[in-house]
Amino acid sequence: MIDITYYGHACFNANINGVNLLFDPFISPNPLAKNINIDSIEADYILITHGHEDHIADLETIAKKTNAKIISNFEITSWVTKKFNIDNCHPMNHGGNWEFDFGKVKYVNAVHSSVLPDGTYGGNPGGFVITSNCGNFYYAGDTALHMDMKLIPLDLNIDFALLPIGDNFTMGINDAVHAAKFVETNKVIGLHYDTFGFIEIDHNQAMNTFNKNNLQLHLLDVGKKIEI
Numbered sequence: 001m002i003d004i005t006y007y008g009h010a011c012f013n014a015n016i017n018g019v020n021l022l023f024d025p026f027i028s029p030n031p032l033a034k035n036i037n038i039d040s041i042e043a044d045y046i047l048i049t050h051g052h053e054d055h056i057a058d059l060e061t062i063a064k065k066t067n068a069k070i071i072s073n074f075e076i077t078s079w080v081t082k083k084f085n086i087d088n089c090h091p092m093n094h095g096g097n098w099e100f101d102f103g104k105v106k107y108v109n110a111v112h113s114s115v116l117p118d119g120t121y122g123g124n125p126g127g128f129v130i131t132s133n134c135g136n137f138y139y140a141g142d143t144a145l146h147m148d149m150k151l152i153p154l155d156l157n158i159d160f161a162l163l164p165i166g167d168n169f170t171m172g173i174n175d176a177v178h179a180a181k182f183v184e185t186n187k188v189i190g191l192h193y194d195t196f197g198f199i200e201i202d203h204n205q206a207m208n209t210f211n212k213n214n215l216q217l218h219l220l221d222v223g224k225k226i227e228i
Contacts, residue, residue, distance in 0.1 A: 001227045002134050002159075006220035008033035010055060010141065010191040012162060013041070016132045019102040022046045023128075023139055023162075024055035025062050030195060033222050038062060045100070048072035049141025050114035051079070051122025054195070060084045071105060075123030079116055094126060103132030108152065110143035112170070135159040135228075138183050142192060145175035149182035158185045160228050164192035165206060165217075166199030173206045177213050187228060189218045 003015040008030045014021040022043040027033045038058050043066045048056055056076075063070055063086055070080055070089045077089035092098065092107040106129040114122035127140040129152055138152060138161040152158060163179050164170035170192050171179060180188050188210065193201045203219055210217035218226060 002132070002137065003225055003227050004162075004189060004220075005225045006189075006222060007036055007041070008222040009195045010049075010164070012139070012189070012191070013043070014130070014137070016102045016130075016134050020044045020068075021102065021130070022062065022068065024049055024141065025058040026054045026056070027058050028061075029054075029057050032195060036223055039065065042066065043068040045102075046070045047105070047128055047139070048076055049110065049127060049139070050112060050125035051076055051116035051120070052114065052142070053117045055142070056117070060086070063088070071128075073107065073123040073126060075121060076114075076116070079120050079122070083118070092126075094124065103130060103134075105130060108138075109146065109148040110141050111146045112142045112144070129156075129158075131156060137161060138163075138185075140164060140179065140191075142170045145171050145179055145182075147182075149179055152182075153184040158183050160187035160189065161185050162189045162191050165190040166193035166195075166201060168198045170199075173201065173209050177209060177215060180210075180215050181213075186214065187216045187218070189220065189226070189228070193219075 005013040010024045046068045074091040077091040097106045110125040112125040114125040163176045165176045
């Protein structure tokens with residue numbers, strides 16, 4: 001089992017055997033996460049899917065406080081080193097795998113855009129497949145539904161997936177149902193919803209849509225934890 005804590009928008013912590021993986025830290029500018037103190041957040045690794053502000057706003061602060069290793073694509077890790085003077089980075093690119101002390105990370109495709117806050121090219125956006133002795137999961141990041149998701153279960157079983165459901169900028173509910181089926185999991189944690197008007201969702205409708213497809217959708221309150 002893996003402990004997942006939700007910090008709002010697309011930011012989650014996954015605790016794997018005491019190692020903290022923080023994904024896409026966007027907390028302090030998010031009014032829905034106003035009760036989260038970023039100084040209290042622990043991170044051994046920070047995984048960044050793409051360069052948009054709503055995924056990296058608190059990256060510098062948390063990385064420098066925790067000395068966490070930043071995992072992202074080559075362009076973003078190069079930018080982080082130059083912009084923030086942080087060289088504790090591990091660059092990756094699509095299709096690549098790397099063994100860390102908590103397990104294995106594979107950087108996989110996402111269909112989205114990616115530019116860093118100062119206009120620097122952020123490389124191609126991606127998602128992460130995490131393999132560990134506590135379980136395996138897919139963190140999709142911001143993405144449209146795409147057929148490459150079907151490649152993931154060819155090599156391993158996914159216990160759960162974190163999928164965007166807010167529509168407009170990413171997949172919506174119906175496409176997220178397809179995505180869950182593509183990666184062959186029945187457990188989904190929603191991300192990238194409700195933060196601002198364009199991505200507000202009807203929670204009951206979302207839950208009912210997943211239930212009708214024999215899928216579990218978890219919509220966590222900010223600051224709450226689930227063991228999955």
